[in-house]
Amino acid sequence: MANLDAADTTFRPKPNLPPPPNTVGAVGWMRKNLFSSVLNTLLTLGAMWLILSVAYTLFDWGVLKAVWVAENRRECLDRSPDGACWAGVIHWFNTFMYGRYPYAEQWRPNLGLVILILWMLPCWLPRVTGKIGIALSAVIIFPFLAGYLFAGGEKGLILQILVSAGIVTFITIWLHVLSCLLTGRSLPVHILGITGFTDKDDRLHKYPLIGAFGLALIVVLILQSGWEPPEVGTNLWGGLFLTLVISGVGITTALPSGVLLALGRRSRMPIIRVSCIAFIELFRSVPLITILFMAVTMMPLFLPETVTLNRLVQVIIAVCLFAAAYMAEIVRGGLQAIPKGQYEAAQSMGLNYWKMMALVVMPQALKLMIPNIVGNFIGLFKDTTLVSIIGLYDLLLMLKAVSQNPQWNGLYLEPFMFGTFVFFIFCFAMSTYSQHLERTLGSGQVRR
């Protein structure tokens, strides 16, 4: 034993051989997943043939044989009868976006969108405080400013004040954001510093802030009182703009009113509970289209002749009520998933009902419900196309209108392809954002 060479006895495993080349990489993956048996190979080949032929047909129709510039459909047909006539979509693009909104005024919806984006942007910026306030103001104050910007015309005193408040709030938010980003301190802190209230009792702090806001409000009120963009009746609103207005208002009001209804349904007070149940069950058991017909066609029958209702407002109210009822049930589902211990823990901390709900229960419930809530929003966004049935020229009806124009007679496939694309972008963006939210809030985790 002793004369054996130590080096020779040590067990030295040979290095692992690389796996056979046909089991790794793309080839391996394909062998494993696509061609593992005769049947799978056949299926793969069949599916590939199907995909390729559909893709090629689409490509051939939509790109190779397509006509991009033409004055009317006849010209398209003359040049390439089997190709897409994208010239029609390009020609009608503005109308798809704004409907019958006058061309010279179309900057107003654009400006409204830009303001909304700027208004909400701070919510995603780091080092900005008071994000809940900013988001709330976007929901509560922005609609008045935007509504007036879109509709225009004369404004009464109340509208004057609301519009001014919108402008002041918007400016305040951005001053606040800049102050947060540049100096690291919030705008109220600066105002208190300038007015010399920093050292005074906390209870007095609100006075200089309210004063500053009031002063700004009066200045803006005077400055903007002469601003009066020409009136654009809501019957001229249309296209994607209208779709976004209806679904935007529906989506933003659905969540708060859904939360209130859900709480009301679980309330111990009988009148509130019964009326909430009645409301939810009534609106959930009737299709949206029926509610829309009811609101638009039946309502005027019950009202005196001189009362003229605004069709768009009727529709928006109907959509909001409908969305609220559905949202209420989603939120209630979330509430039921919260263990009783959470309520008891909150109560033992001495929180009252509203604080318990706002600080302990709702954040957990809503977090759980994000996929359902966003799913509901996406559904609502697509449901708004139903307003086309009662004659509001939303995106869908504008797309349909092309095929009925004598110049573009029969052009319906291309506009619908375009509409599909637009809807896909919006719904996919919402869905992606909800997944992002789920990840950051960790609500996808399994509950213990």
Added chain:
Amino acid sequence: MKKLSLLGLGIGFLAGFTVMAEPVMAQSTLEQIKQRGHLRCQIGTPAPGFYSLDANGQWQGSDVSMCRAVATAIFGDPSKVEFQSVTSAVRFTALANGESDMLSRTATWTAFRDTQLGLKFAGINFYDGQGFLVPKSLGLKSALELKGATVCVLTGTTTELNMTDYSRTNNLDLKPVVFEDSNVRDETYRNGGCDAVTNDKSGLASTRSKFANANDHVILPETISKEPLGPVTRNGDDQWFQIVRWSLFAMIAAEEYGVTSANVDQMLAKPPSPEVARFLGVEGELNKGLGLEKNWAYNIIKKVGNYGEVYEKYMGEGPGAIGIPRAGSQNALWTKGGLMYAPPFR
């Protein structure tokens, strides 16, 4: 206490609502429109030739011109119209509940509608009728040769009913293939999914003009139904009804007199006949009963055009129109063998 106050609130709301809903003094339709500043005219969802949107979002078409003519008669301004585009399911409800002042859409004048829906048909501005469109290659000369054919038709319309009636009467055994959407129907027909399409002939003309080779398809001569189309008003306001009716007559009469939007100013300066003078408001007081300005008819012709001009622009064979020949059809003037006839202006 909380419950009590809620109850009080509810009662308060109810009471307030009842007070609000107190009936107000009835105003005539004309007064309402003048007060509002524009006419509310109901049209349908786009249909080529009658009412369609252009890429600038403007309504255009022959029925749209009818709305504009009435607005012009009242305000002297064809733009003072709010167009209400309503699906056919609720068209008469929207007129009956006061949402629309008048209806100018492809609504067929029938005994039932005229007598039982609280409506009044003010006249006829288009004589339509149902027919068949077939490929030329079939070599058909008459709808009676369609025996056993499959026919594409829109569902839920009288079109389907008319077709089955015609089929039964003539023992044709037509097989309907029904569709919800006219574009899909036409596409199916084009791809050979059915032997023929049936629809009102105006609709067939626009279907035909959709195809790459319009000349490969023919509209058969038979007209299997009568579809007189015209503006409609609500019952209960005769003056308003007459304004709509005579706005239509003014357009037809102007064509007969040879008054067009181009020459109406010369005619006004130098009326060729006493009737034209009365028509344009130079003589007489024909406007009085209608409650309109003296030059109401002049305004219509000047700003909208006479019946023939409107027809050529939207229904005729020019560019941008759907290509229904007028000569020899029922829509020609009575002096040219058609049915378009206006009572005299005197």
